[in-house]
Amino acid sequence: MPLKMGVATVTMNRPPVNSLNTEHLETLHRTFIRLENEKCRGMILTSSSPTVFSAGLDIREMYKPELEKARKFWRTLQDMWLKLYSSPYPTVAAINGHAPAGGCLLSLSCEYRVIVPKVRMGLNETQLGIVAPQWFQDCMRNAIGEREAEKALIAGRMFSSEEALKVGLVDEIAQNKEECIQKAEAFLASQANLPMLARKTVKLGFRHQTLSRLLTGREADTKIFIDYIFQPKVQKGLEMYLQSLSKKAA
Numbered sequence: 001m002p003l004k005m006g007v008a009t010v011t012m013n014r015p016p017v018n019s020l021n022t023e024h025l026e027t028l029h030r031t032f033i034r035l036e037n038e039k040c041r042g043m044i045l046t047s048s049s050p051t052v053f054s055a056g057l058d059i060r061e062m063y064k065p066e067l068e069k070a071r072k073f074w075r076t077l078q079d080m081w082l083k084l085y086s087s088p089y090p091t092v093a094a095i096n097g098h099a100p101a102g103g104c105l106l107s108l109s110c111e112y113r114v115i116v117p118k119v120r121m122g123l124n125e126t127q128l129g130i131v132a133p134q135w136f137q138d139c140m141r142n143a144i145g146e147r148e149a150e151k152a153l154i155a156g157r158m159f160s161s162e163e164a165l166k167v168g169l170v171d172e173i174a175q176n177k178e179e180c181i182q183k184a185e186a187f188l189a190s191q192a193n194l195p196m197l198a199r200k201t202v203k204l205g206f207r208h209q210t211l212s213r214l215l216t217g218r219e220a221d222t223k224i225f226i227d228y229i230f231q232p233k234v235q236k237g238l239e240m241y242l243q244s245l246s247k248k249a250a
């Protein structure tokens with residue numbers, strides 16, 4: 001995590017696809033805490049993979065899990081998201097590869113999004129037979145508005161880079177990762193002279209309702225997750241999905 005002029009670039013590096021398991025989520029959470037403590041002036045979130053920003057939640061954490069491990073996984077995801085979504089410093093996602101589901105959530109939690117061409121992003125949970133939690137849905141709604149979010153979430157739609165720009169899911173398209181980072185840096189530079197306290201207060205004002213909804217309902221949210229994934233038919237669906245992903249690799 002190099003800090004250049006107070007700006008940090010956080011590069012996710014969990015091959016092959018930056019899927020989010022408990023350990024990776026803990027690392028991200030610790031990183032966001034550290035950036036806050038070090039009074040970071042801005043953060044770019046990106047990935048070391050040439051083709052994937054993040055494949056979303058690690059499905060193996062949800063497939064035949066032990067109860068306590070599944071609970072810990074979900075709480076860690078909540079912790080990480082609460083820190084990122086409420087960060088006092090400006091945040092940009094440099095989306096240099098595919099960003100399905102939890103990968104899309106990471107980018108939606110930043111303030112600004114730049115994407116490379118020919119990749120896909122979206123909350124595709126419905127297509128997997130699972131349901132994007134309310135706070136995932138809120139993030140999408142906050143980015144693209146009620147009507148488009150409803151359509152996208154019901155269908156579990158994955159957007160191409162161009163479609164994402166058109167609907168407002170991303171702010172810019174860059175030609176490649178290098179340009180993506182340049183555009184991310186330009187956004188952060190455009191924020192640098194704003195008074196930090198005023199900036200942060202307005203940001204949190206906009207995000208307050210979404211944050212409160214999870215903060216006041218964390219236990220209920222965890223229960224919904226646990227009850228849902230322990231259903232035999234959901235487990236069957238996850239098993240088939242994992243198999244289809246592995247078959248693709250074979």
Ligand SMILES: CCCCCC/C=C\CC(=O)SCCNC(=O)CCNC(=O)[C@H](O)C(C)(C)COP(=O)(O)OP(=O)(O)OC[C@H]1O[C@@H](n2cnc3c(N)ncnc32)[C@H](O)[C@@H]1OP(=O)(O)O
Pocket residue numbers: 016017019051052054055056057058059060098100101102103124125128130131132133224225228229242245246247248249250
């Ligand atoms: C009421 C509450 C219910 C629960 C709410 C849950 C909320 C959020 C859910 C999620 O985030 S679920 C995850 C959704 N993610 C996806 O659907 C993406 C799946 N992956 C892909 O589409 C592709 O892998 C990719 C990201 C487009 C990359 O494609 P590529 O061809 O580069 O790589 P693959 O060959 O497909 O995969 C390589 C390797 O990684 C494994 N893998 C891929 N994604 C995941 C994942 N999300 N979790 C775990 N493992 C994953 C894949 O199986 C391959 O493994 P091997 O076969 O090589 O062992």
